[in-house]
Structures are given as C-alpha cells and as structure tokens.
Amino acid sequence: MPDRSTLLRVEHLRKVYESTNGDVEAIGDISFTMRSGELVCIVGPSGCGKTTLLKCLAGLLRPTSGLVEMDGEPVTGPSPAMAVVFQEYGRSLYPWLTVRGNVELPLRHKRLSRQERDKLVSDAIEAVGLAHAARSHPWQLSGGMQQRVAIARAIAYQPEVLIMDEPFAAVDAQTRADLEDLVRELHANRKISVLFVTHDIDESVYLGERVLVLSASPTWVQEDLTVDLPPQRDQISTRALPRFTELRTHVYDQIQRAKRGQTVAP
Amino acid sequence: MTAHTVRIAQRSRGRGLGRRVAAGFLYPLGLPFLLLVIWGVASTSSTNRFFPGPLTIFEAFRETWIGPAFVDDVLPSLYRLALGIAASIVIGIAAGTLIGLFQWLRELLEPLLEFFRAIPPPVLIPVVMLLLGITDTMKVVVIVSGAVWPILLNTIDGVRATDSVMSETADSFQITWWERLRFLVLPAASPRIMTGVRQGLSVALILMVISEMFASSAGLGYRIAYFQRNYLIAEMWSGILLLGLVGVLLAATFGVVERRVLRWYHGIREVNRA
Numbered sequence: 001m002p003d004r005s006t007l008l009r010v011e012h013l014r015k016v017y018e019s020t021n022g023d024v025e026a027i028g029d030i031s032f033t034m035r036s037g038e039l040v041c042i043v044g045p046s047g048c049g050k051t052t053l054l055k056c057l058a059g060l061l062r063p064t065s066g067l068v069e070m071d072g073e074p075v076t077g078p079s080p081a082m083a084v085v086f087q088e089y090g091r092s093l094y095p096w097l098t099v100r101g102n103v104e105l106p107l108r109h110k111r112l113s114r115q116e117r118d119k120l121v122s123d124a125i126e127a128v129g130l131a132h133a134a135r136s137h138p139w140q141l142s143g144g145m146q147q148r149v150a151i152a153r154a155i156a157y158q159p160e161v162l163i164m165d166e167p168f169a170a171v172d173a174q175t176r177a178d179l180e181d182l183v184r185e186l187h188a189n190r191k192i193s194v195l196f197v198t199h200d201i202d203e204s205v206y207l208g209e210r211v212l213v214l215s216a217s218p219t220w221v222q223e224d225l226t227v228d229l230p231p232q233r234d235q236i237s238t239r240a241l242p243r244f245t246e247l248r249t250h251v252y253d254q255i256q257r258a259k260r261g262q263t264v265a266p
Numbered sequence: 267m268t269a270h271t272v273r274i275a276q277r278s279r280g281r282g283l284g285r286r287v288a289a290g291f292l293y294p295l296g297l298p299f300l301l302l303v304i305w306g307v308a309s310t311s312s313t314n315r316f317f318p319g320p321l322t323i324f325e326a327f328r329e330t331w332i333g334p335a336f337v338d339d340v341l342p343s344l345y346r347l348a349l350g351i352a353a354s355i356v357i358g359i360a361a362g363t364l365i366g367l368f369q370w371l372r373e374l375l376e377p378l379l380e381f382f383r384a385i386p387p388p389v390l391i392p393v394v395m396l397l398l399g400i401t402d403t404m405k406v407v408v409i410v411s412g413a414v415w416p417i418l419l420n421t422i423d424g425v426r427a428t429d430s431v432m433s434e435t436a437d438s439f440q441i442t443w444w445e446r447l448r449f450l451v452l453p454a455a456s457p458r459i460m461t462g463v464r465q466g467l468s469v470a471l472i473l474m475v476i477s478e479m480f481a482s483s484a485g486l487g488y489r490i491a492y493f494q495r496n497y498l499i500a501e502m503w504s505g506i507l508l509l510g511l512v513g514v515l516l517a518a519t520f521g522v523v524e525r526r527v528l529r530w531y532h533g534i535r536e537v538n539r540a
Contacts, residue, residue: 058438059438060437078437078439078440079440080440082438083438084435086434086435088431091429091430091432092431092432092434092435095530095531096453096454096456096530097449105439105441105449106441108441108445109440109442109445137533139533139534153439157439
C-alpha cells in the first residue's frame, strides 16, 4: 500500500537496564516502520521485552540508544499522537471516576469546547458499546467491559496510533474474541493505526495486517510477516482458513526457534 | 454488577421491619440504657456523693448547659475545636501531599517530623501560652499541634503509594500537574487521608479540653475543672456527658462525610466481598 505514509519509525532501538548486579540488556537492536492506518501486531517469547519496547515507543521510558520517530519528529516523551491501553485495566482506570469521567479526563487539558468534548466522550463510549454504563463506576463492570472503557478513553483522545500492551491477557476467551473484533472494527471504521503487543500467536495473526516476531532477549525483530488474509475477518471463518493455520504455524515455529536461540541477529 | 445489587437488595428486604427496627435502634441503644439502669440502682443504694444517680446528672445537665452556659462555654469550645480541626486537615493534607510527592523534601524533613511527632502536645501549652498569650489562637495552635500528625503522616503514605500503572496512565495522556493532583493523587490517597482525619478528630477533642483546663476562663474544659474543684459533682458529670455527646456527634458527622468521599472505596470492597 504505497499511498500510506510512514507514521512510526524505530531505528536501532536499544534498552539496557542498569542495576547494581550488572546491566541487563532488555532490547538489543530493534528497527521497523509502521505506516499510517496499519494494524501491526508484535509477538515474541515471554520475557522478550515487549512491554519495554512499548514503553520506549510511547515515550514512557527513555531508550539507551536508537531513535523513535513519530510523523518525522523524534519521540522524547509522551505525545498526544499516541494513546496507550494497558494490560492491567483495573489499575489503569480510576475507580473514583465514572466511566464517563475516566474517558473525559485526558481531554480536560485539550483546548476543546464543552460541546466538542462531550461529543467526543459520548461518541467513544458508544463506539465500544457502553452507552448504557456511562454513569457506572469501573469496578461495577466486568473485566471485559473495563477494558472497553480503557479503549474508549484512548480513542476519545484522538491519537494517531493506539498502542495496546497485551490488553486482553486478563480476560476470558469469549470476551477476548469480542474485544478482538472491536479492535478490528475500530481500526476499519475509524482508520486508527494500531500497534498491538501480545503473547498470543493466534491473536496476532487474526488481528494483524502485519506481524513482527521478536527474538528472545536481547531482542531484535526476527521476522516481519505480512498477513495476507482478507481484510474482512470473522472469528469462525477466518480462523478456519487454511492460510490462517499456515501463518499461525509459521509464527509458532519462529517463536519456538527464538526460544531455543536458534536464530542469529542480523 | 446488577447481580450484586439485586442480591443485596433482596437480602435487606427479606429481613422484615421488626428486625430492622431492632437492628437500627434497640441494639445500639439497648446496652447504654441497661448501663444507666445499673448505674441508677447502684447510686441509690450507695452513699458515695461522688457518684450521683443519672437522674440527678440529667437534671444538672439541663440546668447547667441549656441556657447562657451554652453560649458562654460550649459554643466557644466548639468554635475552637472546629477551627483546630479545619486547620489540621488543611495543613496536614497540603503539607503531606507535597512531602509525599517530592522525595528530597521527604528526606529533608523526615528526622524533624519524627522528633516533633514524639513530643506530647500538652507540654507545648505553657510554651505556646508564653508566645501567644491566653488567647483563642493559642488553644487552636495546641489542637493543631496534636491533631495534624496523624493526618500529615497518613497523607504522606497515601500519596507515596499511588499506583504505578495509574501514574503511567496519567503520564501517557499528558495529564497536567493540577489534574494529576485533583484526579489521581488526592483521590488515590483519600482512604489513608480519611483514616488520618479520624484519628486526628479524637486527638483534637482531647486537646480542646486540656488546653482549656490549663489556661482559660471559659469553655467546656474550664467548666468541668471548675465544677470539680468546687465539689459540684453532678455538674461535673454532666460536663463529661456533654463531652461524650460532642465526641459522638463528631464521629457521626465524620461518618457521613467519609461515606460520601469514599463511596467508590466502599463500593469496591463490597463488590470484592460479594
């Protein structure tokens, strides 16, 4: 898709945690680019520094070296162009605010009129299917609904890219399938770019237009795989496609190799 | 969520009116009433004049406190108490939040705070009296010097314990400093702050009485000490009764405010329990 411009560019990103017991190299050397409007999944073996990578991208953590560029501008801190959906929804939503209050909070410092803000909030809550629960508090909702609130908060913020850190790891399988479809739907309808980190191989293939397979720590991008499944996806028919099985087997194989350390850094 | 609400509602409806009245009135009032009866019986059979019967005390209560003494002694005491509590809460939360947020400030002040906290506030009365004279300000300062500590220390702990994911969320959405304080730090610390306020209230009541016993010509503490010195035993007891009532009223007011402020907190606990 050549008409899509480069949104996010990561070059030779490296992150070393310094500690008294010696330095730990979490990320070795990661480079990739993401175009505007893409849905990219990042998978890797457990402990490969997925969350570290994501925090570096979101400007929450300073990389030791390397470059993260958003729209051609280097990322040095959190940016209004990105919104993060954290895995721990229970600790990311504020229990003293209502659903509406949570979604509205990040918009308070944006220069918006009261009507514009209200519209964004209502619109986002509706988009995740929680219009009936806007006045509830997060702790009155199920886990899946709470994560929907976090997604609503992120899209109301109107970022260029939605960064999701294993967002569905803590919900049950049925809820997870619904939430996956919600992400696909938001991506398709609202043209939001999504960077989705997961440890679930099926999920990465089902959701992504591209899957980046990370190596074991110190991490680098082991494979950049284009998912050539039809854009209209469905939990039953897509997952039954022979191509889906091929792709997931391929990614699974790559991750097994990464775990055994059978791959060589470029 | 609906499942919880429904279950809880049904449970309380199933209890029936009679049992709810019992739980609402008879249980909390039954034991005090029983004690009063025992006291009444004991005091009529006793010749000790330091323990008058409850009826004598109620009579003294009515004669002593309902009338000019209410304006001259009770209201000034309550006014100083309210002022002391308000100042303690404001200073405790403001200073506690700053100390909790900035580590260098904490390291700078910690030894000093430990030292001042260890001083029993009543010993400050003569000092403050020398500095400020026998004034209302002096009594308020004494109340604050004791009541501020639990609020301050609990606020520091509460602010320090702000959840890391909640903080990162605020960072990633570039929440401003004030919004962070208003919507994250203070609400997150509010359960601890309320614990501190609850402890501060009882300290404040004690110090209100003591500060008036030391140096005063009016006030509840002064009156009680005066009655005692002049062998007005029933009046003395009625003053103690009034102090107890003030304490109960204070606790009840706090309970109402606490339930409002921490509604989310109690809600979470109820959901987790169900």
